Amino acid sequence: MADGCDCDRNALIYQTVDAALTLGLSIAHPVGNTASLPLQQAIGRVLAEECYSKVDMPAFDNSAMDGYAIRTGDLDEGPEFELPIGGRMAAGDSGVHNAPVGSALRIFTGAPVPTEFDAVLMQEDCSVIADRIRFSRRPKPGQHIRRTGEDLQVGTQILSRGCEITAREAAVLASSGHGRVKVYRKLRVTIFSTGSELREPDEVLGPGQIYNSNRYMLLALLNKPWIDLTDCGQIEDDPKLLKRVLEEACETSDLIVTTGGVSVGDEDHMPRLFKEIGGETDVMKVAMKPGKPIMFGRRGDALYVGLPGNPVSAYVTWQIIGSHIMARKAGLSHTQPVSEQAVLAEPLQRQAGRQEYRPVRIEGTSPEGTPQLRCLAASYSGRVALLAQSDGLAVIPAEIANLPEGHRVEFLRFNRLF
Numbered sequence: 001m002a003d004g005c006d007c008d009r010n011a012l013i014y015q016t017v018d019a020a021l022t023l024g025l026s027i028a029h030p031v032g033n034t035a036s037l038p039l040q041q042a043i044g045r046v047l048a049e050e051c052y053s054k055v056d057m058p059a060f061d062n063s064a065m066d067g068y069a070i071r072t073g074d075l076d077e078g079p080e081f082e083l084p085i086g087g088r089m090a091a092g093d094s095g096v097h098n099a100p101v102g103s104a105l106r107i108f109t110g111a112p113v114p115t116e117f118d119a120v121l122m123q124e125d126c127s128v129i130a131d132r133i134r135f136s137r138r139p140k141p142g143q144h145i146r147r148t149g150e151d152l153q154v155g156t157q158i159l160s161r162g163c164e165i166t167a168r169e170a171a172v173l174a175s176s177g178h179g180r181v182k183v184y185r186k187l188r189v190t191i192f193s194t195g196s197e198l199r200e201p202d203e204v205l206g207p208g209q210i211y212n213s214n215r216y217m218l219l220a221l222l223n224k225p226w227i228d229l230t231d232c233g234q235i236e237d238d239p240k241l242l243k244r245v246l247e248e249a250c251e252t253s254d255l256i257v258t259t260g261g262v263s264v265g266d267e268d269h270m271p272r273l274f275k276e277i278g279g280e281t282d283v284m285k286v287a288m289k290p291g292k293p294i295m296f297g298r299r300g301d302a303l304y305v306g307l308p309g310n311p312v313s314a315y316v317t318w319q320i321i322g323s324h325i326m327a328r329k330a331g332l333s334h335t336q337p338v339s340e341q342a343v344l345a346e347p348l349q350r351q352a353g354r355q356e357y358r359p360v361r362i363e364g365t366s367p368e369g370t371p372q373l374r375c376l377a378a379s380y381s382g383r384v385a386l387l388a389q390s391d392g393l394a395v396i397p398a399e400i401a402n403l404p405e406g407h408r409v410e411f412l413r414f415n416r417l418f
């Protein structure tokens, strides 16, 4: 399949993926504004402050089990032990009790353990006869008691600035007494797809027309609680129109993401138009496959990322470069993709020159537990159906052309990308 991807004559004048990414991150300053929100409204947003626990966790000594609290000093030699039940303590009780010395306290999980009691017996280990308990194993002092502050002490840092408040962060914030938190304001992102050939998936296609897949791919990729998205849909390859939409988007957005029109054809207007509206271009071409014509730059505080039109190229360039620029701009601190090691299930020959991100499927697992990858096609930048059949991207360094079966490669799983 001819897809415009195999011309590497100019690869040496292109920027490397690492250099482009470093540059992109250096120009993506987090949005300045922050807001203090009630925790329930802050869920999904990006934390804009360091958070410290406001309480000891646990806040008081409490029982880890339903059973009986006792004083180990009350026990005689054994082998059988017996104590009267002298009181009762449930979760939410204050911890004040009237159990006389030498008696056990009926207790439930989460209930305060009064200081004079030093062990809790699980009820499964006791038999209850009338109002007495009998048990045969001597409990260790401290058994089944969760001590004040053993999880976290008041003042300990629980979260760093720049994390996304997902379920785990929300839980620790709530448990440590944070009813409000400071978050970055939502990132204002505008998207549009350039191309006169594009139609919506519910329309009838005319000659030379295709369905716009990049629009829906970006809508899905940018569906984040910390993004305020403006979708301008499809824009014809009309320079005047494209220029107006791009200029307006630069005035109202922190980030503009477009697809198509960044290559060298007569209808590829975006680099020139961005310059004409006063934009400064930082990167024009990257030595990556797919996706060598990716551009990004800035105009005032707004960043512009122009992705190539080919759908797989657009997806890959977004995942490898664009998404990290966006994440940094939104205030997120962890922006690098998480990769793992894998091996090729078959040999691979290719043309060296560009760092390649090839769609692969996990075929099996090696005896050492490493995923074995099968490459689905050598030429794929327009084959969007392939993405849905793949598990991730195998990263092939620019200088390598021949990779034998079993060769180790870096593997980016789709479900660990943005």
Ligand SMILES: Nc1nc2c(c(=O)[nH]1)N[C@H]1C(S)=C(S)[C@@H](COP(=O)(O)OP(=O)(O)OC[C@H]3O[C@@H](n4cnc5c(N)ncnc54)[C@H](O)[C@@H]3O)O[C@H]1N2
Binding pocket: 003, 004, 005, 007, 193, 194, 195, 197, 198, 210, 211, 212, 213, 214, 215, 259, 260, 261, 262, 263, 264, 265, 268, 291, 292, 293, 307, 308, 309, 310, 311, 313, 381, 382
């Ligand atoms: N002479 C050269 N031609 C091309 C080069 C080159 O270096 N020299 N690079 C090729 C590579 S690589 C790519 S990738 C494409 C990128 O071109 P553009 O970003 O300008 O994209 P378009 O030409 O607008 O579209 C390319 C291709 O993708 C289809 N497309 C565009 N938008 C969508 C969409 N929203 N949904 C689905 N498909 C879309 C479009 O119809 C084209 O087939 O340039 C090569 N050419």
Ligand code: MOO
Binding pocket: 003, 004, 005, 006, 288, 289, 290, 291, 292, 293, 308, 310, 313, 381, 382
């Ligand atoms: O078809 Mo191109 O190399 O992917 O961006």
